Amino acid sequence: MSFSDSLNPLDGFQHKHPSDVLEACEIIKQSAANLDAIVPSGSGSKMNIGYAPSRKGVVLGTKNLNKVIDYPARDMTVTVQAGILIKDLKELLGKENQRLPIDDPYPANSSLGGLLATNTSGPRRFGWGTLRDYVIGISILNDEGVETKAGGRVVKNVAGYDFCKLHTGALGTLGVISQVTLKVRPNPEASAFLLLTLNLANVESVLDRIHNTKTRPVAVELLNKTALQHPLFKHLAVTSDYGIFIGFEHSTEAVKWQTETLANELADVPNSKLEIINTPSDSALWQALGEFQAARISGCPLTFKANIPSSKVATFAAFALDTIPGVLLQAHAGSGIVFGHIPEGISRQVAFNSIDMLLQKAVRYQGNLVLPYCLPEWKADFPVWGQTRPDVKVMRKVKESLDPKALFNPGRFVDRI
Amino acid sequence: MKRLLDSLKKIVGADAIITAASELMVYECDGFTIDKNRPDVVVFPTTTEQVSKIVEACNYFEVPFLPRGAGTSLAGGCLPVGGGVVISLARMKKIFDVDYRNRCALIEAGVVNLWLTNHLKPQGYHFAPDPSSQGACTIGGNVATNSGGPHTLKYGVTVNHIMGIELVLPDGEVIHTGGPLEDNPGYDLTGVIVGSEGTFGVAVKSWVRITRNPDTYRTMLGVFNSVDDATNTISEIIGAGIVPAALEMLDQMILGALEDAFHFGFPLDAGAILIMEVDGLEAGINTEAERITEIALKHGAREVRKADTEAKRTLLWKARKQAFGAVGRLAPSFCTQDGVVPRSKLPHILREIQRIGLKYDLKICNVFHAGDGNIHPILLFDERFPDQVTRVLAASGEILDECIRVGGSVTGEHGIGVEKINFMSKLFTPDDLAMMIRLRNAFNPTNNCSPHKMLPTAGACIEASKAGRMAAM
Numbered sequence: 001m002s003f004s005d006s007l008n009p010l011d012g013f014q015h016k017h018p019s020d021v022l023e024a025c026e027i028i029k030q031s032a033a034n035l036d037a038i039v040p041s042g043s044g045s046k047m048n049i050g051y052a053p054s055r056k057g058v059v060l061g062t063k064n065l066n067k068v069i070d071y072p073a074r075d076m077t078v079t080v081q082a083g084i085l086i087k088d089l090k091e092l093l094g095k096e097n098q099r100l101p102i103d104d105p106y107p108a109n110s111s112l113g114g115l116l117a118t119n120t121s122g123p124r125r126f127g128w129g130t131l132r133d134y135v136i137g138i139s140i141l142n143d144e145g146v147e148t149k150a151g152g153r154v155v156k157n158v159a160g161y162d163f164c165k166l167h168t169g170a171l172g173t174l175g176v177i178s179q180v181t182l183k184v185r186p187n188p189e190a191s192a193f194l195l196l197t198l199n200l201a202n203v204e205s206v207l208d209r210i211h212n213t214k215t216r217p218v219a220v221e222l223l224n225k226t227a228l229q230h231p232l233f234k235h236l237a238v239t240s241d242y243g244i245f246i247g248f249e250h251s252t253e254a255v256k257w258q259t260e261t262l263a264n265e266l267a268d269v270p271n272s273k274l275e276i277i278n279t280p281s282d283s284a285l286w287q288a289l290g291e292f293q294a295a296r297i298s299g300c301p302l303t304f305k306a307n308i309p310s311s312k313v314a315t316f317a318a319f320a321l322d323t324i325p326g327v328l329l330q331a332h333a334g335s336g337i338v339f340g341h342i343p344e345g346i347s348r349q350v351a352f353n354s355i356d357m358l359l360q361k362a363v364r365y366q367g368n369l370v371l372p373y374c375l376p377e378w379k380a381d382f383p384v385w386g387q388t389r390p391d392v393k394v395m396r397k398v399k400e401s402l403d404p405k406a407l408f409n410p411g412r413f414v415d416r417i
Numbered sequence: 418m419k420r421l422l423d424s425l426k427k428i429v430g431a432d433a434i435i436t437a438a439s440e441l442m443v444y445e446c447d448g449f450t451i452d453k454n455r456p457d458v459v460v461f462p463t464t465t466e467q468v469s470k471i472v473e474a475c476n477y478f479e480v481p482f483l484p485r486g487a488g489t490s491l492a493g494g495c496l497p498v499g500g501g502v503v504i505s506l507a508r509m510k511k512i513f514d515v516d517y518r519n520r521c522a523l524i525e526a527g528v529v530n531l532w533l534t535n536h537l538k539p540q541g542y543h544f545a546p547d548p549s550s551q552g553a554c555t556i557g558g559n560v561a562t563n564s565g566g567p568h569t570l571k572y573g574v575t576v577n578h579i580m581g582i583e584l585v586l587p588d589g590e591v592i593h594t595g596g597p598l599e600d601n602p603g604y605d606l607t608g609v610i611v612g613s614e615g616t617f618g619v620a621v622k623s624w625v626r627i628t629r630n631p632d633t634y635r636t637m638l639g640v641f642n643s644v645d646d647a648t649n650t651i652s653e654i655i656g657a658g659i660v661p662a663a664l665e666m667l668d669q670m671i672l673g674a675l676e677d678a679f680h681f682g683f684p685l686d687a688g689a690i691l692i693m694e695v696d697g698l699e700a701g702i703n704t705e706a707e708r709i710t711e712i713a714l715k716h717g718a719r720e721v722r723k724a725d726t727e728a729k730r731t732l733l734w735k736a737r738k739q740a741f742g743a744v745g746r747l748a749p750s751f752c753t754q755d756g757v758v759p760r761s762k763l764p765h766i767l768r769e770i771q772r773i774g775l776k777y778d779l780k781i782c783n784v785f786h787a788g789d790g791n792i793h794p795i796l797l798f799d800e801r802f803p804d805q806v807t808r809v810l811a812a813s814g815e816i817l818d819e820c821i822r823v824g825g826s827v828t829g830e831h832g833i834g835v836e837k838i839n840f841m842s843k844l845f846t847p848d849d850l851a852m853m854i855r856l857r858n859a860f861n862p863t864n865n866c867s868p869h870k871m872l873p874t875a876g877a878c879i880e881a882s883k884a885g886r887m888a889a890m
């Protein structure tokens with residue numbers, strides 16, 4: 001069995017946890033001299049994403065690079081080292097009644113660098129955007145073991161190329177993120193959900209109506225019945241085909257008006273049930289909706305994530321359910337992102353064919369479909385990063401220019417870059 | 418050049434080319450007029466294929482080329498350094514496809530920013546980035562410079578609203594990055610192309626995000642005796658965790674010019690005014706407006722007026738957005754800077770601007786995106802007097818140096834262009850700049866596309882004595 005097929009992708013790697021940036025740079029220089037692969041790692045919570053590295057080398061852990069560099073709360077920005085855990089960042093910002101409104105499935109275990117490299121997002125992306133909207137400055141340890149920076153510490157800045165965007169979602173293939181400056185937001189005064197449970201037949205028209213609502217939801221989450229039976233949601237005792245959670249975060253007055261207004265707008269949906277759930281923005285329900293997409297369901301061989309037009313979410317969900325009975329579905333419906341956990345017991349061949357059908361469907365909608373989780377032994381022939389698009393040529397040029405020796409996470413990302 | 422012209426004619430036809438010196442004069446500079454250079458030819462393609470062929474022809478004959486939108490850049494982004502071909506996108510102005518349900522639109526680069534918003538208005542949508550030049554500037558120019566505007570405080574700058582780009586690479590190849598959907602796998606090429614100031618190729622089409630109009634606004638005018646009180650109020654509002662839709666400051670000198678032009682009824686004895694706007698749902702908006710009013714009154718506002726009719730609000734924003742135009746009433750020439758400071762440093766930088774104005778015996782007025790900490794000191798002068806030009810350049814340099822010193826940047830939205838190229842090595846280390854050059858090489862290895870923009874040329878050392886001069890060149 002070749003290395004890249006081995007079950008633990010990081011078997012045989014040396015694990016290093018430099019205590020500061022200088023030491024990290026030394027490790028990179030060493031690895032570069034030996035042409036060893038460098039696998040940047042925060043807390044290791046997202047290491048299953050992508051292919052296994054194509055070469056052995058060093059896992060460069062950033063857990064000790066976790067200092068708070070500067071937090072001028074009144075400027076609504078924060079500069080921290082990338083190894084900081086999300087839960088620690090949350091706590092820091094919370095003291096000033098501020099936050100980074102990006103959902104992370106496992107805040108206790110994940111680092112900011114990892115969140116950034118994987119461009120993780122969740123329900124709130126509909127109202128609050130994604131990480132690319134918050135990163136305003138970045139420092140990178142480059143292929144020569146030198147810390148380089150781009151952007152800055154002010155909220156508006158167009159001096160130089162925007163490396164913040166390039167490294168967000170690059171899966172650490174272009175360097176090690178060492179430091180980040182973020183724009184932050186005030187905590188909302190109040191938050192609530194409207195939970196609408198309904199039958200398949202009405203999902204599409206209801207999503208269209210939510211699109212045109214007088215209110216301004218920050219999250220529109222669609223979950224199917226099997227997903228709602230998961231322990232995270234079981235207590236809600238939903239028995240219909242689908243549940244739609246419409247989330248609001250705003251002033252108390254505006255949240256109250258919005259939940260009531262939307263409840264009125266949706267009161268006539270046939271065979272449905274409406275419930276207003278007043279719950280703070282750090283409540284278990286918000287956390288559950290952020291976590292479910294990354295939940296490890298026992299026996300689940302793979303999880304897919306499709307990006308499709310928001311208007312096609314209902315059709316796509318129905319198609320997925322037809323193709324893979326028992327699939328657990330969650331859609332960030334306003335943003336056109338659909339996650340599906342494939343249930344236990346499906347054969348490799350059936351899974352392969354089903355994923356291919358869903359992928360083709362997404363591509364017909366000008367979208368794509370990737371596998372954020374997949375059994376390591378299936379990865380070799382499954383479309384882990386979906387269908388490669390022609391602009392991958394330019395991506396390769398960017399990679400070759402910034403990491404000519406292919407040191408960083410070689411082979412893990414799109415087109416095995 | 419003759420052979421290149423023949424090829425260009427074949428590609429676009431003779432009526433889509435300008436070569437006469439008198440006509441080329443318009444293209445020798447943009448909104449930054451201190452430095453000028455005439456291009457050899459301007460071409461007006463109407464399709465992506467034409468742009469691609471023009472680029473190929475330029476490369477074949479080894480002539481540099483440069484994309485141009487409306488030419489409103491304030492940083493000399495459109496200056497054809499070394500001559501060559503200007504590719505004007507002005508005739509590519511189709512709005513192809515607006516998908517309201519999925520909140521995106523596909524449009525050509527030459528579409529004027531405000532046309533798009535006007536096009537979307539009947540359905541209750543708009544394009545959020547609203548530079549003050551929005552009546553003239555193009556979406557292609559916005560994409561290239563990552564433009565901001567008064568309302569980007571709440572809604573984000575151009576990059577937050579661009580989902581995909583059709584780009585003619587500097588070698589003529591056409592690529593599509595991103596698209597109408599979010600989260601395409603791979604690098605966020607769209608994100609780095611935005612703001613690359615034409616150095617990564619010609620953006621011919623964009624998928625833009627469209628935004629629902631807010632239900633309602635509360636627009637207020639805070640009247641202050643001093644600039645200090647106004648800037649303190651700004652940092653108090655932001656520090657209190659309020660995110661207004663817009664927060665703009667105008668000082669006494671600009672108010673006078675605006676009043677002459679628009680007869681809004683500005684209080685001419687005020688030291689400064691703040692335009693403070695909140696928007697969104699009707700529910701809760703009065704509370705938000707009251708909080709802001711309270712903060713302003715607590716920090717020295719003499720009064721807070723309301724622009725409480727749509728007509729008043731429209732006139733107020735018209736006056737604000739055309740402020741640069743009114744500056745012509747104050748002096749024959751002006752130079753606008755675009756520094757950024759952390760918002761809590763606004764009182765400091767405004768005091769510094771005043772000090773620097775006195776030091777160089779220059780009049781400087783201020784009208785700017787205060788909520789973002791993005792200053793726009795306007796230095797008034799008469800370009801017929803070389804001594805004044807020298808002082809303007811020195812003063813501009815000193816203001817920008819101070820922005821850097823307090824942790825800010827030299828440009829919040831206008832771009833580096835040629836104007837601020839020598840500041841790059843003050844903001845960034847040689848290693849940082851080397852990475853930027855490596856990134857440019859991935860797109861534009863020969864540097865034949867928009868040469869001498871944004872990044873200082875390797876080997877060209879920066880003389881301290883010239884830094885000031887270059888600051889506005």
Ligand SMILES: Cc1cc2nc3c(=O)[nH]c(=O)nc-3n(C[C@H](O)[C@H](O)[C@H](O)COP(=O)(O)OP(=O)(O)OC[C@H]3O[C@@H](n4cnc5c(N)ncnc54)[C@H](O)[C@@H]3O)c2cc1C
Nearest residue numbers: 486487488489490494549555557558561564565615620830
């Ligand atoms: C009165 C006034 C007010 C202004 N207010 C603001 C403001 O509030 N906020 C703000 O951000 N800016 C402002 N500006 C600056 C300017 O309007 C913006 O930078 C605008 O985005 C430029 O658009 P344009 O179409 O005029 O581009 P141009 O000036 O033609 O070009 C600007 C740069 O973009 C490149 N470029 C143009 N089109 C393309 C393309 N299709 N593909 C690749 N590169 C291209 C050019 O090469 C050049 O480097 C103002 C300017 C004026 C004169």
